[in-house]
Amino acid sequence: MQENFKSGFVAIVGRPNCGKSTLLNKLLKQDIALVSHKANATRKKMNIIISFKTNKNEESQIIFVDTPGLHHQEKLLNQFMLKEALKAISDCDLCVFMASIHDDLKYYEEFLDFSNKPHILILSKIDTASKEKVLQQIANYQKYDHKFLSLIPISSSKSINLESFLTEVSKHLPYSPPFFDLEILTDESLKQIYKEIIRESVFNNLSDEIPYESDVKIEKFIENKHLDQVFGKIFVEKESQKSMVIGKNARTIKRIGKQAREKMEKMSEKKVFLHLQVFVQKSWSKEKANLKKFGYDFED
Ligand SMILES: Nc1nc2c(ncn2[C@@H]2O[C@H](COP(=O)(O)OP(=O)(O)OP(=O)(O)O)[C@@H](O)[C@H]2O)c(=O)[nH]1
Ligand SMILES: [Mg+2]
Secondary structure, eight states, X not given: OOTTOEXXXXXXXXXXXXXXXXXXXXXXXXXOSOOOSSSSOOOSOEEEEEEEEOTTOOEEEEEEEEOOOOOOOSSHHHHHHHHHHHHHHHHOSEEEEEEETTSOTHHHHHHHHHOOOOEEEEEEOGGGSOHHHHHHHHHHHHTTTTTOSOEEEOBTTTTBSHHHHHHHHHHTXXXXXXXXXXXXXXXSOHHHHHHHHHHHHHHHHOOTTGGGGOEEEEEEEEEOSSEEEEEEEEEEXXXXXXXXXXXXXXXXXXXXXXXXXXXXXHHHTSEEEEEEEEEEOTTTTTSHHHHHHTTOOTTO
């Protein structure tokens, strides 16, 4: 191991839907974090571990912490999500604030109001804006150049500036031996990743409030070398939502299951048997004790 190895925790925060989880999947070259075109997809912190070597041959292990989007909503689950993001900011060595290129400057100003963590500012989704708009936004944010370590416009979809971003992150990490084995991509269990894949499929196949009022539990998980057996339960708040998740002739639940299974198989490079059932659990997201049963513990 090199003596000048760097390693540290880097929280990636920003408004819902700005592209945090997409960027981390892209850097990892694996779809581990849940991504959705709907906002508020990520509910809990997740570590994504990247090994990186700069062109000066400096090595680092960057432990990115994916977080729920910074937002304000009365609902208890949303308060839990905000708490997760704030905890990640306070625990990390370095923070990355991500704003979509289309976002108003005020969201960054709000972040500056409550956090004085050293941070890199990234402007995401620049593939969706004109060159003029990108330059204009960079100029707008420059007014705070005494606050951020650097400002990097990026596109995860088009792989623009991702290498420069990692080089910059690495530059600001402390010297330390790696925290995790170098082959590890995340410290999440396969069972937890499978759960998020099912939740992603629910998010991307259902509309209205259902994704926000549903969650997934894996009741039984049998892991084998060539075949994983996954028995999952989708929980919703109301009977009417249960019928929507199942769909006419069970078409919707079959689609959710098929998409999830295909993604699990791609990720694990194994065959997956996935069995899904839908249950109603009234107020699962509206009481602290119930949320805890779904892994959202306010005391943690
Ligand atoms: N065009 C374009 N779309 C992007 C890019 N990055 C992310 N997206 C899309 O933006 C949407 C939101 O992406 P996510 O990665 O789930 O965003 P997030 O910030 O993790 O969202 P929350 O978990 O809800 O806070 C998805 O539909 C992505 O495909 C990008 O660089 N370019
Ligand atoms: Mg996310």
